[in-house]
Amino acid sequence: MLLTQATATTTAAGESPDSIRDLSCSEFLIFRLGKEEYGIEILKVQEIRGYDAITRIANAPEFIKGVINLRGVIVPIVDMRIKFNLGAAHYDQFTVVIILNLSGRIIGIVVDGVSDVINLDTENLRPTPEFGGVIDTEYIIGLGTMEERMLILVDIEKLMSSSEMGLLEPAGK
Amino acid sequence: MSTDLEQFYQIFFEEAGELLAEMETRLLKLDILSPNPEDLNAIFRVAHSIKGGAGTFGFTDMTGLTHVLESLLDKLRKDELKLRAEMVDTFLRAGDVLKNQLDGHRGTGSADPAEVDAVNRKLKELVADTVSNSATSAPESVEESAPHTVNTAEQAPMSAESASVAGNVTTYRIEFGCADLGKSVMEKLLIDLARQGQLKNLSDPDNEAICILQLATTDSEEDVWEALAFLVDPANLSIKIDKSALPAADVPGATLECRQEQQTVETVSEQQDMQLSEAVSSPTAANSATQKTQLPAKKAVAPPQHKPSADHAGSVSGESSSIRVGVEKVDQMINLVGELVITQAMLAQTASQIDPVIFEKLLNGLNQLERNTRDLQEAVMSIRMMPISFVFSRFPRVVRDVASKLGKQVDLKTLGEGTELDKGLIEKITDPLTHLIRNSLDHGIETPEKRKALGKPAHGTITLRASHQGGSVVIEVIDDGAGLNREKILDKARSRGLAISENMTDQDVWMLIFEAGFSTAEVVTDVSGRGVGMDVVKRNIEGLGGRVEIDSITGQRTKISIRLPLTLAILDGLSVSVGDQLFIIPLTYITESLKPAAEDIRTIRGQGRVVEVRGEYLPVIALHEIFGLEPEVHEIHEGILVILDAEGNKAAMFVDTLVGQHQVVIKSLESNYRRVQGVSGATIMGDGSVALILDAVGLVNVTKQRMIHAA
Numbered sequence: 001m002l003l004t005q006a007t008a009t010t011t012a013a014g015e016s017p018d019s020i021r022d023l024s025c026s027e028f029l030i031f032r033l034g035k036e037e038y039g040i041e042i043l044k045v046q047e048i049r050g051y052d053a054i055t056r057i058a059n060a061p062e063f064i065k066g067v068i069n070l071r072g073v074i075v076p077i078v079d080m081r082i083k084f085n086l087g088a089a090h091y092d093q094f095t096v097v098i099i100l101n102l103s104g105r106i107i108g109i110v111v112d113g114v115s116d117v118i119n120l121d122t123e124n125l126r127p128t129p130e131f132g133g134v135i136d137t138e139y140i141i142g143l144g145t146m147e148e149r150m151l152i153l154v155d156i157e158k159l160m161s162s163s164e165m166g167l168l169e170p171a172g173k
Numbered sequence: 174m175s176t177d178l179e180q181f182y183q184i185f186f187e188e189a190g191e192l193l194a195e196m197e198t199r200l201l202k203l204d205i206l207s208p209n210p211e212d213l214n215a216i217f218r219v220a221h222s223i224k225g226g227a228g229t230f231g232f233t234d235m236t237g238l239t240h241v242l243e244s245l246l247d248k249l250r251k252d253e254l255k256l257r258a259e260m261v262d263t264f265l266r267a268g269d270v271l272k273n274q275l276d277g278h279r280g281t282g283s284a285d286p287a288e289v290d291a292v293n294r295k296l297k298e299l300v301a302d303t304v305s306n307s308a309t310s311a312p313e314s315v316e317e318s319a320p321h322t323v324n325t326a327e328q329a330p331m332s333a334e335s336a337s338v339a340g341n342v343t344t345y346r347i348e349f350g351c352a353d354l355g356k357s358v359m360e361k362l363l364i365d366l367a368r369q370g371q372l373k374n375l376s377d378p379d380n381e382a383i384c385i386l387q388l389a390t391t392d393s394e395e396d397v398w399e400a401l402a403f404l405v406d407p408a409n410l411s412i413k414i415d416k417s418a419l420p421a422a423d424v425p426g427a428t429l430e431c432r433q434e435q436q437t438v439e440t441v442s443e444q445q446d447m448q449l450s451e452a453v454s455s456p457t458a459a460n461s462a463t464q465k466t467q468l469p470a471k472k473a474v475a476p477p478q479h480k481p482s483a484d485h486a487g488s489v490s491g492e493s494s495s496i497r498v499g500v501e502k503v504d505q506m507i508n509l510v511g512e513l514v515i516t517q518a519m520l521a522q523t524a525s526q527i528d529p530v531i532f533e534k535l536l537n538g539l540n541q542l543e544r545n546t547r548d549l550q551e552a553v554m555s556i557r558m559m560p561i562s563f564v565f566s567r568f569p570r571v572v573r574d575v576a577s578k579l580g581k582q583v584d585l586k587t588l589g590e591g592t593e594l595d596k597g598l599i600e601k602i603t604d605p606l607t608h609l610i611r612n613s614l615d616h617g618i619e620t621p622e623k624r625k626a627l628g629k630p631a632h633g634t635i636t637l638r639a640s641h642q643g644g645s646v647v648i649e650v651i652d653d654g655a656g657l658n659r660e661k662i663l664d665k666a667r668s669r670g671l672a673i674s675e676n677m678t679d680q681d682v683w684m685l686i687f688e689a690g691f692s693t694a695e696v697v698t699d700v701s702g703r704g705v706g707m708d709v710v711k712r713n714i715e716g717l718g719g720r721v722e723i724d725s726i727t728g729q730r731t732k733i734s735i736r737l738p739l740t741l742a743i744l745d746g747l748s749v750s751v752g753d754q755l756f757i758i759p760l761t762y763i764t765e766s767l768k769p770a771a772e773d774i775r776t777i778r779g780q781g782r783v784v785e786v787r788g789e790y791l792p793v794i795a796l797h798e799i800f801g802l803e804p805e806v807h808e809i810h811e812g813i814l815v816i817l818d819a820e821g822n823k824a825a826m827f828v829d830t831l832v833g834q835h836q837v838v839i840k841s842l843e844s845n846y847r848r849v850q851g852v853s854g855a856t857i858m859g860d861g862s863v864a865l866i867l868d869a870v871g872l873v874n875v876t877k878q879r880m881i882h883a884a
Contacts, residue, residue, distance in 0.1 A: 055863035056754065057842075057849055058800035067846065069857045072512045076846040106845050167846060 027119050028144065030151060031098065031111040034086035037149060040156040042117055044100050051095040051110060064167075065110065070099065076167060079110040083165075102157045107167065109156075120144045120153075185226045186279050187497070192219045193268055193275070194566075200264050201569040205256055213250040216264070220246055223271065235274050238289065241296040242267050248300065263295045265570070347386040500596070503556050510546075510553045511838040515857050517546045522860060557597070561639045561648070562590035564603050568610055572635060575614045582621050583614060583633045592639040594646045598737055601717055602648070605710040609650045609733055610635060612707070617654030617731055627728070629653070645719075645761070648735045657683055657725040665691065683723035687711040746837050746856075748864065749815065749828040752802040755864040757837055757856060758826070762869035764816045766831060771810040781879065784814060784825050791816065791825045794876045796867075799851055805829045819873040826872070839866065851875070 028039035054066040054077055063083035067074050077097060081089045089110075097108045126143040139159040144151040160167055196219040199212045220243045227235035242264070248254040270292050276282030363372065363386075371389040524532075524539050565587045576583040618624075618633035625631055636651040659682050666673045666685050673685070685691060687707050711721050719737035746757035747766075773785045774793070782793040793814070797804040806812040806829050814825040837856035842849060842865075853868035 053862050055855075055865065056802075057846075057865070058802075058851060059849070067842065067855060067863050069861055069863045072508060072515070072840075072857065074840045074842055074845060074855045074857075074863060 027117055028151070028153060029098070029117050030115045031096070032113045032115060033080055033084060033111055036086060037115065037151050038111075039118070039120075039144060039151045039153045040098075040100075044102060044156055046099045046101040046106065048114055049097050049099065050093065051091050051097050068097075068108065070106065070108075073106055075099065075106045075108050077108040077110060078160075078165065078167070081110065081112065100156060100160070102160055105160075107160055118144075118146060118151075120146075120151075125153075182230060182278075184497075185230060186275060189223050189226055189275055190272075192222055193272055195219055197265065197268050197570055198566050200261055200268070201573065203256065203261060205258050205261065208249070208256045210250060213246065213256075217243065217246040217250055230278075232274070232278055234284070234289070235271060235278075238267060238271060238274070238293060238296075241293060241300065245296055245300045254299075260299055263292065263299060267292050267296060344387060344389045347388060503553075506553055507557065510550050511857075514546055514550055514838070515861065517542055518858075519861060555593075557595050558593040559596050559599050560590060561592045561594060561599065561646075562587075563599055564606060565590050565637055565639070567603070568607070568637060571607060571610055572614065575611055576618075579615065580620060581614065581618050581633060582631055583618055583635055586634060586636045587638075588636065589639040592641060592646055594737065598646075598717055601713065602735070602737065605713045605735070606637075606648065606650070608707075608710050610637075613650060613652040613654065613731065613733075617652035617656075619655055642736075646737045648737065649732055650735075651730060651732045653730045656727040656729050656731050657686070657723070658727055662686060679725075680723075683725055686723070687721065744837055744839050744856075744866065745834070746866065747815070747834050748832040748858075749796075749813070749826075749830065750832050751796045751800070751829050752804050754800075754802060755832060755858060755862070756796065756828075757835070757864050757866040758815060758817070759853075759866065759869055760834070762817045762819050762873075764818045764823075766813055766815040768812075769810050769814050769825075771808070774809050782809070784809070786816060786825070789823070791823050792876045792879075793825050793827050794872055795827045797827075799872070817869050817873055819870040822873045822877050824873040824876050826867075837864075837866070 027042040029042045029045050030037055030039050032038075052068070054068055056066040057064065057076075060066070063079050065077040065079050067076050069075075079089055080086075091110075094113060095110060096112075096114050097110055098114065099106060099108045124145050126145060128137045128140045128142055139155050139162070141153040141155050144153050159165065196216050199216050199219075203209070203212055220239050224236050224239035224243060227233075227239065245254070245260070246264075249256055249260070266288075270284055270289050273282055273284035274289070277284050363374070373387040373389075374385075520539055521543060524536060527535075529536055568587070569585055572583055572585040613635050618635070619627070619629075621631040624633065634653050636649070638647075638649045638651065640647050659679065662682055662685050663673060663675075663677075666688070669688075669691070671685065671688060673682075687710070691707065714721050714735055714737070717737055719735055722734045722736070723731065724734070725731040744757075745760040747760055747763055748755050748757050750756075767786070769784050769786075774782060775785065775790070776782050782795075783790040784793055785791075793809060794817075795809075796802070804812075809827050812827055812829050813831055814827055815831075817824050817826055835858075837858075839854045840856055842852065842855050849865075851868055851872050852865045853871070854866045855863050856866055858864050
């Protein structure tokens with residue numbers, strides 16, 4: 001029941017029915033932003049690497065740190081902590097960059113740390129409550145519960161292609 | 174069954190398409206009065222190849238038409254008929270019909286049955302019109318020609334062809350690797366071959382990888398080859414004339430053959446010796462030797478054993494050898510080589526810090542690596558480069574058709590066809606160029622009467638010229654027609670409510686014709702004049718990173734120049750540093766760099782700064798201000814000014830220091846990010862870091878606008 005609701009939201013937002021994940025058997029990569037734990041679908045993750053030299057891009061929003069050379073591919077890096085104003089954006093040897101592959105587009109996100117990969121069953125999923133969080137509920141698939149932890153499951157592809165991220169060419173230009 | 178054949182369809186479609194294009198080029202090149210026999214032969218071969226391929230796949234409509242086409246061409250190349258202009262026209266029409274039929278089979282179009290009929294009838298008429306004065310040469314004695322024909326690559330298929338005309342049966346020994354062929358494909362192939370003549374399967378049942386067939390047929394070697402070539406990898410295919418009964422068809426050869434006859438006896442014995450030795454050495458040869466002796470009815474002369482490659486060359490004579498590779502594979506290779514170059518640069522950088530005495534060998538190796546990498550990069554980049562003749566070759570037809578439709582006499586001259594540019598550009602430049610040429614034909618060149626009245630030669634000339642200029646390729650379309658009419662264009666612009674003034678420069682006025690919906694043509698013809706097009710042309714070319722310029726003298730000529738970047742992938746650049754960042758400026762836009770004196774820097778109204786360079790005042794672009802960086806030097810006279818010349822607009826770019834000159838691989842920022850103002854792309858430096866490539870034209874234009882506003 002809950003599941004259907006989550007699915008329905010995604011569909012309504014313009015995703016093709018095929019791309020809707022069967023959440024009952026999805027694995028999620030869990031990362032931390034400040035004190036909150038977020039989950040993204042593991043299949044969207046290409047690799048995880050450390051934070052190193054970044055070339056800044058002129059006149060980009062503050063949360064776009066710049067671009068890196070990922071084995072010959074120019075990849076933009078977004079600092080999620082700055083974007084969502086969670087945690088202090090400092091960079092040390094523990095800072096982690098998750099490289100995402102979103103239907104061919106490669107984007108890196110900076111997070112505070114990666115904790116684990118978990119398998120969430122349907123009964124561990126809760127619907128997204130209507131709250132004014134840092135992330136628009138539109139981009140949240142649902143909430144997952146693991147023992148005492150609460151995981152915010154993000155539809156990262158939809159989030160990254162949204163206009164507020166400014167990663168894509170603004171429409172009509 | 175059909176699924177097995179399907180993978181070959183695509184190959185056939187592609188090849189047939191290319192063959193048709195070749196045929197068209199050759200046809201247009203033909204001199205009606207004294208046609209080049211080589212061209213006729215080539216055209217014949219094309220028709221023949223298509224017939225063979227179409228037959229294999231059961232495209233009977235195409236086989237039918239090509240057959241008639243072939244018979245006419247055969248008569249032509251044997252001088253039984255004189256070439257006439259209407260024949261060329263009909264051939265061209267037939268080519269179009271075949272193209273449509275091909276599209277029909279591909280599922281992307283269809284041929285008009287009425288047109289097919291008409292062309293068919295016309296061709297048959299022309300065939301029937303044979304001037305029967307040329308005698309078919311009497312068949313000569315047989316044995317001597319065999320070894321020689323097979324030997325000479327160029328002649329082999331031709332003489333073999335004549336054999337079929339004379340109705341002689343030739344026995345071929347066909348060998349090919351059939352390991353990767355499906356069973357159903359094999360079956361179809363065998364059925365096809367059996368249709369051509371008497372087929373014997375001599376395959377060794379123990380060795381399934383190689384299929385050996387013996388075929389006695391009246392068809393030529395070419396026919397057999399064509400029947401197989403679409404299914405069997407030609408590299409693994411060998412067709413040999415097993416026993417020959419070839420007539421020497423051409424009369425001029427006769428005297429020569431008398432002499433050859435005497436030699437033949439020796440040749441025969443030599444060959445038999447050779448065969449014997451080979452028979453011992455390999456079981457396959459043994460097989461063939463026995464098979465030869467089994468045919469007592471024919472002369473015991475066997476052609477010398479060739480390596481399959483030699484035979485192969487004979488059968489596809491005259492065609493340059495090439496392989497078909499997907500573009501994405503080439504692109505992947507270019508990317509990988511780019512990576513290799515970067516890795517090599519990184520190694521070189523690290524190696525520069527080690528002791529050259531202790532690590533002498535390592536350093537030598539690295540030097541060699543550098544050379545090899547550079548060569549490899551050049552070689553790989555050249556794969557994507559194609560001569561522009563690929564585009565130009567289609568225009569003679571366009572000009573011919575359109576000119577005759579409009580009742581004009583036009584010559585097309587092409588220059589610089591060897592100019593190479595990126596394949597991606599080649600594909601995209603075709604449509605805009607076609608449009609420009611049609612435009613020149615329709616609006617530029619006047620009718621013959623009008624031209625004579627104006628004291629011009631009745632024949633108009635359109636010149637297509639391609640050349641390299643610096644880092645770009647310039648393609649010019651020049652016509653000696655009416656030229657552009659300033660008043661007419663201004664009137665039209667006024668009536669369309671465009672912002673114009675009387676004292677616009679000619680250049681600016683000419684550019685008005687690129688506005689959407691702009692046409693000064695009095696009559697809308699079906700060629701052009703609807704006003705759609707020129708704006709699309711301009712947009713397409715700008716989309717390729719190119720520019721269009723018009724130069725025209727009213728009443729005399731119009732020249733439209735298209736300037737395109739040489740390739741989309743690599744760039745010569747100067748790296749400069751601002752603060753802790755490196756930027757690449759494309760070298761093509763740099764005229765010089767200098768360290769200015771403090772008194773040369775002036776301000777305009779306290780806002781824009783200009784610098785005086787040899788009496789010229791140039792606006793200063795401060796890179797750190799545009800990109801919001803913290804520079805190491807703030808005073809212009811302490812840093813470096815790079816003078817840019819972008820499309821005639823000059824500006825001075827203020828940077829901290831110059832770093833070096835590099836050849837960089839352009840990487841797109843947009844593939845994972847979006848367009849950034851002032852930046853045209855990114856590249857990876859030797860140390861693996863990313864540097865942004867500056868959009869010189871954009872930056873200069875923005876600064877110019879700003880200066881205009883400030884002033």
